[in-house]
Amino acid sequence: AGILYLVATPIGNLEDMTPRAVRTLREADLIAAEDTRGSVRLLNHFDIHTPMTSYHEYNKLSKAHVLIDRLLQGENVAVVTDAGTPGISDPGEELVRMALQNGITVSPVPGACAAVNALVCSGKPTRRFCFEAFLPMDKKERAEILEELKTETRTIVLYEAPHRLVRTLEELLGALGDRNITLARELTKKHETIAETTIGDALRAYREKEPRGEYVLVIEGRSRSELKREKQDAVAQSMTVEEHF
Numbered sequence: 001a002g003i004l005y006l007v008a009t010p011i012g013n014l015e016d017m018t019p020r021a022v023r024t025l026r027e028a029d030l031i032a033a034e035d036t037r038g039s040v041r042l043l044n045h046f047d048i049h050t051p052m053t054s055y056h057e058y059n060k061l062s063k064a065h066v067l068i069d070r071l072l073q074g075e076n077v078a079v080v081t082d083a084g085t086p087g088i089s090d091p092g093e094e095l096v097r098m099a100l101q102n103g104i105t106v107s108p109v110p111g112a113c114a115a116v117n118a119l120v121c122s123g124k125p126t127r128r129f130c131f132e133a134f135l136p137m138d139k140k141e142r143a144e145i146l147e148e149l150k151t152e153t154r155t156i157v158l159y160e161a162p163h164r165l166v167r168t169l170e171e172l173l174g175a176l177g178d179r180n181i182t183l184a185r186e187l188t189k190k191h192e193t194i195a196e197t198t199i200g201d202a203l204r205a206y207r208e209k210e211p212r213g214e215y216v217l218v219i220e221g222r223s224r225s226e227l228k229r230e231k232q233d234a235v236a237q238s239m240t241v242e243e244h245f
């Protein structure tokens, strides 16, 4: 069988395309791209002329079968998404699972990932972190995740679109309180800014000036000692209530 390559592409700066990514895409039998039109520009820039097919959110299940068939026939398939690492808030996961179930080798061609690069530039603890990607759109699910994040002690990394940023900051402020946050914007691009602030201050600023560009939010986790103290207080309180009755 062929090999399924997950090829990372730049998140803004074309110089972040690795020589290995270029070679892998050139040598593959087929490129499965999230947005074929967007990828054409990238591929032309690097003089890559491999045949391309679409593999995106809306055809990922049906298309995965087609791609698996081609891999089983011995072809090498390279997956690229609009930006960054395939499978990270981008299609890829299902295809990888099916490939592994079919005994196909899956191989990474590493490169940019917005979440990791925002985290390492945030100055917040990197030893333990959780990646929540985009908060779910479904109201109930969203509320559940925000509830879970209240007691999260690891650094929290989120993705958000500019037109939803204010609403998300409002909800984060309501759920987590006014924590320190880093807003990593337009990473690797001309207008890159990495701003350390608090959720409340960010909210005030963005209510005045509409957010633009792509954002990663890096939020400090809950303090472990504070959380422990709170839990002890809650236990002590419930004991006094019991004594009372």
Ligand code: SAM
Residues within 6 Å of the ligand: 011, 012, 081, 083, 084, 085, 086, 087, 088, 089, 090, 112, 113, 114, 115, 158, 159, 160, 161, 184, 185, 186, 187, 188, 189, 214, 215, 216
């Ligand atoms: N697969 C990508 C990766 O590896 O980072 C993520 C794809 S996801 C659909 C797109 C989101 O990633 C954006 O909404 C934004 O939150 C974040 N993002 C992508 N590029 C970025 C950049 N240059 N600067 C800041 N955030 C970025």
